[in-house]
Amino acid sequence: MNMVLFMLLILASALEFSVSWTTPPPLPILPIPTRSQLKWQTRELIMFFHFGVNTFTDSEWGTGHEDPAIFNPTELDTRQWVDVAANAGFSLVILTAKHHDGFCLWPSKYTDHSVASSPWRGGKGDVVGELAAAAKGRGLDFGLYLSPWDRHERSYGKEKDYNEYYMGQLEELLNRYGSVSEIWFDGAKGSNAPNMTYYFQSWFGMVKELQGSINIFSDAGPDVRWVGDEKGYAGTTCWSMVNRTSIQIGTSNVGYLNKGDHSGVDWVPPECDVSIRTGWFWHKSQKPKSLSHLLNIYYNSVGRNCVLLLNVPPNSSGLISGPDIQRLMEFRKAIDTIFTIDLASGSSIKASSQRGGSDSSFGPINVLDDDHLWTFWAPSEKTNSHWIELDWEGKEVRFNVVRIQEAVGLGQRIKSHEIYADGKMIVDATTVGYKRLHRLDWVVSARTVRIRVVESRGVPLISSVGLYFDPFWHGKQ
Ligand SMILES: *[C@@H]1O[C@H](CO)[C@@H](O)[C@H](O)[C@H]1NC(C)=O
């Protein structure tokens, strides 16, 4: 009896040992994103609103000598702006609180060059406040751009005075309007003060002091970097990492920003800023870009490890124009149409190897679940040929888009990869990152699809894979 009990105890503890023990994930490869950077990345789409005196003067760069009386958007309704953004699938909206002309869309106490001197709302209006409230009401996040270059302010050019002015305004904006998720800086300077230094380190320090979870955008981050062009296109190779010390705000090497740096020590992923129209501000004569142009932008930004910051300029009535709304709804509908049916989900899947053996939690099946980032396929570190293969068991699938996502929470790793359909190579490419979309020039019919990682920093970790048919795409013209 005692002997049997003893045996049972031994068996129980052995069982407990074997079920509670499981292989942990591999170590991250630094640098890795912050929580706010990860949240930013999963947004995929951010909307920019360029609005101000330029909206009324038909210009892109104001002189700073505009009469505030011209600012009179009689039908302004920021709830319409955020409805448009939300309906199009954007979760964050960013406003030009002040552009180069220096006109402030909120009643700053440091200048009279603002909405307070305009006839709009009898001089009692505040566009920043109205948009912040509307965004909050619609469950969207809110961000700001405050132009360093100021063509109105008299202290501009006097380094200390102007930096004080600028920081006073930053403090107003970041203390008064609740949570701010992103702030945008550029290095533009007036020709009257080419040598004036902007005190970016002081500015950034105060931004982080006042807003704990904010992402700071500039050429050099620190949190999000410029992609190096205003077309909305990232490089076909696009690393989230750079060396911040190699970047000067305002005079950066755009090629470096566009591609990133596989040996970069800072996690500063790129944001692709582009306008839905030719200009950043609304002009009566301009029209929104075509749907196919917007889809090209989407594939070349979101599909290349970036976030798309799409500018949609409100018009001089203070509303987003009908043609822009229509185009945005077409854009949303197209993305939903393309990505609703995932052909990968009907496949069986195998891999070259699996970290921790076939009972571990790193099997290739993880690339077919919805929880993208933290469940992933990991191969064994003891092998060096890494692939996963989808198999439809004799059935053919037709697709022209392949989606691959890395578990970037543990670092961006893949340097090059190939895709094969029934053994024939159809893609030969470099980085993947948070999301890579390959739009193929023809429709592929195949029974098996293999993704092979050719080169990576450490073992590759793939969190998600999808295959789609894009009916809007007819190959390169
Ligand atoms: C700016 O600096 C350059 C180089 O030091 C100098 O030649 C130039 O005169 C300066 N310009 C102004 C407006 O101070």
Ligand SMILES: *[C@@H]1O[C@H](CO)[C@@H](O)[C@H](O)[C@H]1NC(C)=O
């Ligand atoms: C970035 O920094 C790393 C580490 O110091 C260095 O190895 C790499 O060469 C740098 N990249 C460039 C482009 O200088």
Ligand SMILES: *[C@@H]1O[C@H](CO)[C@@H](O)[C@H](O)[C@H]1NC(C)=O
């Ligand atoms: C602005 O857009 C609205 C539609 O949202 C339209 O009714 C209005 O006429 C437009 N204003 C101008 C000046 O085009």
